[in-house]
Amino acid sequence: MTIWMDRLIKPSPTNEPPAPDAQFRNDLAVAVTVLFALFLALGIRSQVYSASKFAALNQDALRIAYPERWVQRSASETGPDDAGFRAVNLGSPSTYDSRIEVTSRPLSPDETLELARFERGLKLSGEVSGYRELEAAEMQVLNGLPAIVAVYGFVADPTRDAGATGLPVVVEGQDILFVQDGMLYMVSLRADAAEWEANARDFAIVTDSLRLQAPRTGTTAVSTSSGFTGDAQPEGGN
Numbered sequence: 001m002t003i004w005m006d007r008l009i010k011p012s013p014t015n016e017p018p019a020p021d022a023q024f025r026n027d028l029a030v031a032v033t034v035l036f037a038l039f040l041a042l043g044i045r046s047q048v049y050s051a052s053k054f055a056a057l058n059q060d061a062l063r064i065a066y067p068e069r070w071v072q073r074s075a076s077e078t079g080p081d082d083a084g085f086r087a088v089n090l091g092s093p094s095t096y097d098s099r100i101e102v103t104s105r106p107l108s109p110d111e112t113l114e115l116a117r118f119e120r121g122l123k124l125s126g127e128v129s130g131y132r133e134l135e136a137a138e139m140q141v142l143n144g145l146p147a148i149v150a151v152y153g154f155v156a157d158p159t160r161d162a163g164a165t166g167l168p169v170v171v172e173g174q175d176i177l178f179v180q181d182g183m184l185y186m187v188s189l190r191a192d193a194a195e196w197e198a199n200a201r202d203f204a205i206v207t208d209s210l211r212l213q214a215p216r217t218g219t220t221a222v223s224t225s226s227g228f229t230g231d232a233q234p235e236g237g238n
Contacts (some may be wrong), residue, residue, distance in 0.1 A: 052205045055085045057104055061181060065209035066100050067202045089202065094192035095158045096169040098199045100206055101188040107179050113148050116184055117177055121150065128154040128171075139176070141210045147178035149212070153193060172196045174203075176212065 051068040089098040159166030172193040
């Protein structure tokens with residue numbers, strides 16, 4: 001037993017330790033291999049999180065990208081209204097699943113985007129609790145189409161809807177309204193307000209596919225901090 005222990009502990013006379021230069025090259029090769037594996041893993045992770053699928057609306061009149069990891073839902077699964085498309089993030093850390101909803105309808109005669117935005121806010125105030133519009137701004141989508149982006153908040157109670165008990169959730173929403181070929185489109189991005197920044201990468205997939213940007217004229221704000229709560233107000237909610 002002593003002989004075997006000596007052979008295990010003592011270095012082999014036929015395997016001399018490498019010279020300092022060789023040891024440095026070996027260490028450098030190991031470090032390079034580890035760094036390469038780390039960058040490869042980060043690249044794969046980034047591709048997974050930025051991967052997307054497309055949803056087509058109105059017979060391919062509009063195509064919108066959404067995160068590949070998100071799950072498409074039908075109207076009967078997520079609500080009673082007539083949204084043309086819905087996708088939710090079942091991996092949301094909040095009890096309120098982050099979601100994307102797209103609604104479209106023909107634009108009424110003499111209807112403007114500003115009027116559509118006001119009517120949208122009025123409708124939401126009757127559907128959700130504690131609705132408040134925070135900001136609205138003029139933007140552009142799809143290489144030049146005028147759009148209005150409205151930011152708002154409301155209170156949701158997803159645990160009660162599921163038959164459980166839990167604290168309500170403050171939800172932050174962002175509606176992108178624009179007209180294309182006589183159809184009014186409303187693209188809604190919603191998430192737990194505390195998790196909005198965590199959803200920024202996923203929501204960017206949607207806004208990038210819409211090519212959302214500020215108007216080239218540089219004038220972006222149409223109203224800010226409107227405080228619209230659903231009460232009867234003049235057009236625009238200010």
